Structure formats: C-alpha cells, structure tokens
Amino acid sequence: xxxxxxxxxxxxxxxxxxxxxxxxxxxxxxxxxxxxxxxxxxxxxxxxxxxxxxxxxxxxxxxxxxxxxxxxxxxxxxxxxxxxxxxxxxxxxxxxxxxxxxxxxxxxxxxxxxxxxxxxxxxxxxxxxxxxxxxxxxxxxxxxxxxxxxxxxxxxxxxxxxxxxxxxxxxxxxxxxxxxxxxxxxxxxxxxxxxxxxxxxxxxxxxxxxxxxxxxxxxxxxxxxxxxxxxxxxxxxxxxxxxxxxxxx
Amino acid sequence: xxxxxxxxxxxxxxxxxxxxxxxxxxxxxxxxxxxxxxxxxxxxxxxxxxxxxxxxxxxxxxxxxxxxxxxxxxxxxxxxxxxxxxxxxxxxxxxxxxxxxxxxxxxxxxxxxxxxxxxxxxxxxxxxxxxxxxxxxxxxxxxxxxxxxxxxxxxxxxxxxxxxxxxxxxxxxxxxxxxxxxxxxxxxxxxxxxxxxxxxxxxxxxxxxxxxxxxxxxxxxxxxxxxxxxxxxxxxxxxxxxxxxxxxxxxxxxxxxxxxxxxxxxxxxxxxxxxxxxxxxxxxxxxxxxxxxxxxxxxxxxxxxxxxxxxxxxxxxxxxxxxxxxxxxxxxxxxxxxxxxxxxxxxxxxxxxxxxxxxxxxxxxxxxxxxxxxxxxxxxxxxxxxxxxxxxxxxxxxxxxxxxxxxxxxxxxxxxxxxxxxxxxxxxxxxxxxxxxxxxxxxxxxxxxxxxxxxxxxxxxxxxxxxxxxxxxxxxxxxxxxxxxx
Numbered sequence: 001x002x003x004x005x006x007x008x009x010x011x012x013x014x015x016x017x018x019x020x021x022x023x024x025x026x027x028x029x030x031x032x033x034x035x036x037x038x039x040x041x042x043x044x045x046x047x048x049x050x051x052x053x054x055x056x057x058x059x060x061x062x063x064x065x066x067x068x069x070x071x072x073x074x075x076x077x078x079x080x081x082x083x084x085x086x087x088x089x090x091x092x093x094x095x096x097x098x099x100x101x102x103x104x105x106x107x108x109x110x111x112x113x114x115x116x117x118x119x120x121x122x123x124x125x126x127x128x129x130x131x132x133x134x135x136x137x138x139x140x141x142x143x144x145x146x147x148x149x150x151x152x153x154x155x156x157x158x159x160x161x162x163x164x165x166x167x168x169x170x171x172x173x174x175x176x177x178x179x180x181x182x183x184x185x186x187x188x189x190x191x192x193x194x195x196x197x198x199x200x201x202x203x204x205x206x207x208x209x210x211x212x213x214x215x216x217x218x219x220x221x222x223x224x225x226x227x228x229x230x231x232x233x234x235x236x237x238x239x240x241x242x243x244x245x246x247x248x249x
Numbered sequence: 250x251x252x253x254x255x256x257x258x259x260x261x262x263x264x265x266x267x268x269x270x271x272x273x274x275x276x277x278x279x280x281x282x283x284x285x286x287x288x289x290x291x292x293x294x295x296x297x298x299x300x301x302x303x304x305x306x307x308x309x310x311x312x313x314x315x316x317x318x319x320x321x322x323x324x325x326x327x328x329x330x331x332x333x334x335x336x337x338x339x340x341x342x343x344x345x346x347x348x349x350x351x352x353x354x355x356x357x358x359x360x361x362x363x364x365x366x367x368x369x370x371x372x373x374x375x376x377x378x379x380x381x382x383x384x385x386x387x388x389x390x391x392x393x394x395x396x397x398x399x400x401x402x403x404x405x406x407x408x409x410x411x412x413x414x415x416x417x418x419x420x421x422x423x424x425x426x427x428x429x430x431x432x433x434x435x436x437x438x439x440x441x442x443x444x445x446x447x448x449x450x451x452x453x454x455x456x457x458x459x460x461x462x463x464x465x466x467x468x469x470x471x472x473x474x475x476x477x478x479x480x481x482x483x484x485x486x487x488x489x490x491x492x493x494x495x496x497x498x499x500x501x502x503x504x505x506x507x508x509x510x511x512x513x514x515x516x517x518x519x520x521x522x523x524x525x526x527x528x529x530x531x532x533x534x535x536x537x538x539x540x541x542x543x544x545x546x547x548x549x550x551x552x553x554x555x556x557x558x559x560x561x562x563x564x565x566x567x568x569x570x571x572x573x574x575x576x577x578x579x580x581x582x583x584x585x586x587x588x589x590x591x592x593x594x595x596x597x598x599x600x601x602x603x604x605x606x607x608x609x610x611x612x613x614x615x616x617x618x619x620x621x622x623x624x625x626x627x628x629x630x631x632x633x634x635x636x637x638x639x640x641x642x643x644x645x646x647x648x649x650x651x652x653x654x655x656x657x658x659x660x661x662x663x664x665x666x667x668x669x670x671x672x673x674x675x676x677x678x679x680x681x682x683x684x685x686x687x688x689x690x691x692x693x694x695x696x697x698x699x700x701x702x703x704x705x706x707x708x709x710x711x712x713x714x715x716x717x718x719x720x721x722x723x724x725x726x727x728x729x730x731x732x733x734x735x
Binding site for chain 2: 048049050051052071072073076077081082084087088089090091092093097098101102103105106109141158162
C-alpha cells in the first residue's frame with residue numbers, strides 16, 4: 001500500500017526528514033508518535049505533495065506507484081486523504097459545494113461519472129448524520145465559524161465521502177475535548193476496513209485508546225527510531241520520549 | 250500661393266460633399282477623425298430630429314474645450330482622437346463567417362467552457378444566416394417577448410428607434426442624469442453616440458421579464474459609443490442586464506459608453522452588467538479601453554437603484570456607476586466584482602450622492618488582481634447638508650493572486666451633515682497557499698481550486714445577479730483567472 005524508503009525532505013533548505021522508512025499494508029492502522037519538531041506534520045505534507053516540501057532523497061511509492069512527482073490532486077485521486085491538524089476556512093463556499101466539487105473532481109480524475117446533485121445530497125446527509133454534522137452546518141461556508149470539534153468532524157465527514165485507501169490523520173485529537181474526541185474516533189473506526197489503511201499522527205497516547213493501532217512508530221529527528229505494537233504507545237506515555245532520543249543519539 | 254490657385258482650391262472645396270468628405274450618406278463608414286461634419290453625418294444617417302443634431306454639436310463644441318482626465322490609476326498610450334472612426338455600419342452578411350468552423354477556435358473554446366448552447370454560439374460569433382428568431386428552435390422567444398412587453402406598455406428598443414417613435418420621452422430625459430458636459434468621455438459620447446437601448450416602464454408596471462435574454466442576443470451591433478437611457482416611471486420596476494459572459498471582440502479599441510437611469514417615485518431599477526471585452530493578450534498587447542459613465546438618479550421619493558457589475562474584460566477600465574439619491578427615502582446599491590489578470594488595469598467604484606432625507610446607500614466591492622494587473626477601488630460617499638439621517642455602508646475587499654499584481658483602495662467620504670452614519674470596511678488579502686493546498690489535497694485541481702476560492706470571495710456580489718447569469722458569471726470568474734497560478 002505505502003512504501004517509504006530512506007525518505008529525505010527539506011523545507012526552506014532545512015532537512016526535516018532524514019532517511020525515514022515506513023511500510024504499510026492494506027487495512028493496517030499505524031500510529032506515528034513523536035515530540036514537537038520531530039517532523040510529524042512534515043511527513044504528512046511530504047506524503048500529500050504540498051509545495052515547498054521538497055524530496056531530496058529516498059523514495060515513496062503508493063499502491064506500487066512512485067508518487068514523488070505527482071501533484072496533490074493526483075495523489076488524492078489515487079485515494080490519499082489528509083485530515084488536517086488545522087482545517088482551513090474557505091469563506092463563501094458552502095460546505096456542501098466544496099464536498100461535491102472535491103468528490104466529483106476525484107471521480108473525474110479516475111474516469112468515473114460525476115455524481116449528480118440529488119444523489120450526492122442524499123449521500124452527504126446520510127454520512128453527516130453518523131458524524132453529528134447537521135444539515136445547517138453543511139450549508140455554512142466551509143469551516144467558517146466552526147468550533148474546533150466541528151472542524152474535525154467535518155474532516156472525518158470528508159474522509160467518509162471521499163473513501164480514501166490511505167487516510168493520514170494529522171493530530172486529529174488536538175483541540176478536542178473528550179466527548180468530541182469520542183465522536184471523531186467513532187467516525188474513524190467506522191471507516192476502518194481491510195482495503196483502507198490509516199496513518200494516525202499524534203502527540204498523545206490518548207487518541208490511541210479510541211483508535212487502536214496495529215503498529216506504533218516513534219519519530220524523532222526525521223527518522224523512525226523505534227517501532228512496536230500498541231503497547232509502545234503506553235510505554236511512551238509512561239516514560240516520555242527522552243529514553244528513545246538518548247538511545248538513538 | 251498665387252491668388253488664382255487659391256481661388257481654384259476654394260471653389261473645389263465648395264464642390265466637395267457637404268459632410269466634408271467624398272462619400273455619400275449611403276456610405277457604410279465615415280472617414281477617420283472627428284469634426285462637425287462627421288457629427289452631421291452620423292445624425293443624418295440615423296435620420297435624427299434637428300434638436301438631436303444640435304445637442305450633439307453642442308456636446309462636440311464643449312468637448313473641444315475639455316482635456317482627458319488623468320487622475321485614474323491607469324496607464325495607457327495617448328489616444329489620438331483624430332485617428333479613430335466614429336461611424337461604421339454594422340457588418341454586412343458577406344463579412345460574416347459561414348459556419349462556426351470559420352470562427353477563431355480560441356473563442357469557441359471559451360464558449361464551450363461557459364456552457365453556451367451551440368445555436369447561441371453561432372449567433373454570438375455572428376455566423377451568417379443565423380437570425381435571432383432561429384436560436385430558440387420552433388418557438389420564437391423574441392416575438393413572444395415583444396408581445397409581452399407591448400402588452401405591459403413597456404417601451405424597449407434601440408435609442409435610435411426611440412428618437413423616431415418617442416422623441417418627446419428621449420428629449421425629456423436624455424442628458425438629465427449625465428449632463429452633456431459631465432466629463433471628457435461622456436461629452437464625447439454625447440457628440441458621437443452610435444446606438445444603445447431605450448427603456449421606458451409606465452407607471453405602476455412591473456416589467457414582466459428580465460430585460461436580459463432578449464438583450465443579450467440583440468446586443469452585437471451597439472458599437473463603441475453606446476448610449477442607454479432607462480426610465481422607470483412612478484411605482485414601476487425593471488431589471489436589466491447588459492453585456493454577456495461570452496468574450497466580445499471588437500476592432501475599435503476605445504469604448505466610451507453612457508448609461509442614464511431615472512427612477513421616479515416608488516420606482517426601482519436593477520441594472521446588472523457583465524463586461525467581458527477583449528482584455529489584451531497575456532503580454533498586454535491589444536485590448537479594449539473602456540471609459541464608461543453610468544449614473545442613476547433616484548429622482549423622487551422612495552426610488553431605488555441597484556447596480557451590479559462583473560468586470561472581467563478590457564485592458565483598461567474606468568467606470569463608476571453612481572447613484573444620486575435626490576428623493577427622500579431613496580436608496581442606492583453598488584455591488585461589484587472586478588477581476589484583472591495579466592496586464593489589465595481597472596479603476597472602478599461608485600459615487601453615492603445623498604441629497605434627500607433618510608437616504609441609504611450600500612457598496613460592496615470585490616477586487617481581484619492576478620498576474621501583473623492593477624486594480625483600484627475608487628468610491629465617493631457624499632452627504633449633502635440637507636440629507637438628514639443619511640446612511641452608508643461600504644465594504645471593500647481586495648484579493649491578490651501572486652506577488653506581481655496590485656490592489657488599491659481610494660475611498661472619499663464627504664459628509665456635511667453631522668447626523669450621517671457612514672461605515673467603511675476594507676480588507677486586502679492574498680489568495681492563501683494553505684487554502685489552495687487544502688483544496689488540492691481533496692482532489693480539486695489548481696485552477697478549479699482558484700476558481701472555487703475566488704467565487705467564494707465574490708459570493709456576496711454574485712448572489713445579486715439575476716439567477717440565469719449567476720452560474721455563467723461563476724464560470725467566467727474561473728476562465729478570467731486561468732493561468733494566474735502555478
């Protein structure tokens with residue numbers, strides 16, 4: 001599904017990822033944990049192809065295809081989804097319009113028929129209901145004036161509609177209280193399937209109580225320095241990152 | 250020069266055609282240049298009443314004493330007014346393309362993107378033997394329109410026709426909103442105007458349709474000095490749409506139109522414009538100079554005038570649709586989207602002149618600049634000492650795409666009544682890379698993402714457009730900004 005080998009990437013001439021390797025199979029949920037500044041968000045941006053995040057070495061293949069030179073929208077059409085830590089506000093564009101534009105852009109890129117408005121409306125409402133997203137919210141401009149929890153639920157709604165094969169969730173738990181976290185986690189869990197992999201990036205172990213990963217990796221200084229199962233997350237919670245950082249040094 | 254030679258020349262000059270050039274009234278083109286003879290020629294061509302000719306000549310004489318305004322934030326080479334044609338008959342059928350295959354393919358691509366039906370494309374491109382009536386297959390929509398309008402007593406015709414059929418109405422209102430001597434270009438227009446529309450809505454009549462579809466397909470022949478006069482009599486209502494989302498080419502570089510609106514007691518006029526004249530190529534070559542004077546007069550109590558404009562074309566735009574709020578309780582609105590890309594320049598805005606009591610005005614302006622374009626909002630809110638309880642709200646937003654364009658906001662507020670409430674909000678922002686990436690990550694391609702974001706930015710104005718045009722205008726926004734990123 002996703003194969004990253006010795007990936008090096010820089011931002012503004014500064015190398016952030018320094019030979020990162022990671023392998024994910026279909027249906028697996030991997031968690032990436034790491035201290036601030038370890039390169040977690042950079043990894044999500046490099047994977048999704050954001051401008052200004054330049055790959056300088058190594059390789060990344062998604063579904064058997066080298067994606068290094070692909071535009072963000074091409075990667076999205078291949079089934080890659082990034083849940084943003086800070087979802088952007090798009091004034092004047094109703095959430096519904098945005099969602100339909102995105103879905104149809106992807107369908108078109110894949111050579112599928114565009115979905116007509118009534119069918120889409122039904123689908124969106126159905127998915128929205130599961131995530132506690134009101135119809136009223138769907139009419140509002142995307143994320144404008146949404147609370148932190150609403151924004152994150154909206155991210156998961158987008159994921160539910162776009163049905164990606166790889167979902168990268170960047171600090172989805174940040175800014176959520178425990179109730180909102182539960183709703184979001186339930187939404188994510190409902191989307192777990194043998195065809196869908198998830199890369200859950202988080203600072204805290206808390207999220208992983210709700211979204212239980214198959215594998216946990218520790219990211220430090222732009223590299224994965226330790227991998228294990230979910231118990232690794234608990235160990236980190238208890239002892240902090242320092243022990244690994246000293247080990248790696 | 251010997252006296253004899255001089256005499257010979259004088260005599261031969263006398264023998265020249267009275268319009269000063271060797272051609273007759275049947276000619277389809279007046280020679281270049283402007284003088285009184287040319288104006289007489291234009292007026293004769295249209296078989297105008299004597300007073301109209303005098304009006305034109307008076308304008309011309311005043312124009313000679315005027316100088317071109319230089320205060321706008323636009324740069325263009327000096328215009329040689331003697332090097333222009335001031336009269337050309339509409340193209341004859343012989344010059345028109347046989348089929349769409351003979352039309353510039355680039356134009357067709359744009360029609361396609363705008364979703365204009367094939368038959369209508371043919372009409373817009375001026376394909377031979379495509380009559381207005383034929384565009385809408387079996388039923389002649391146009392004929393139906395005409396009948397419906399006549400039934401309601403609405404007069405809607407070319408101004409040249411109105412001068413024949415309703416000279417008293419034209420004479421009563423022409424030049425009463427934009428005086429002959431208003432400004433350099435309006436005065437020039439008064440002298441040489443080619444044609445335009447005339448609309449009169451009788452008292453108490455709500456015009457039974459948007460005067461748009463009809464107009465759009467009849468518009469091709471209005472020429473470079475368009476003159477429009479709309480009168481809404483007491484208690485009447487009309488919505489009028491001028492222009493077209495389809496790109497308009499013209500060999501005449503200078504366009505100087507005048508539009509006058511008169512709203513009497515309790516009347517309402519809604520005037521929408523979509524302007525997509527050729528903006529020049531991506532290197533700034535060619536393109537129309539658009540120097541327009543548009544003004545509405547809420548002449549009596551409770552009248553309302555609303556301007557909505559989507560300006561995407563022209564190399565240089567100089568345009569300030571304004572409202573004179575003369576009657577008590579009158580209101581004026583101005584909603585504007587001005588998009589400039591490549592080397593386009595736009596200096597546009599409005600003037601709201603509060604004269605009556607309890608007058609209200611609202612200004613929403615959205616300026617978008619991309620490429621190397623410069624866009625200026627210039628607006629005046631003026632409150633007269635007698636205009637008690639005047640209120641104005643202005644919101645002026647500019648969006649920059651890339652880092653080689655410019656946006657400027659120049660508001661003028663002149664209030665001579667201490668009770669006036671005037672609010673002005675202005676923002677300038679850059680199209681954010683983050684927003685763009687967010688859209689692209691969701692699978693929306695870069696150009697579509699820009700279009701989506703910009704349409705969101707313009708939403709407050711787009712929703713003021715008549716429904717049928719709002720969708721096309723959204724597509725137009727997208728097309729105007731193609732190639733502005735990446």
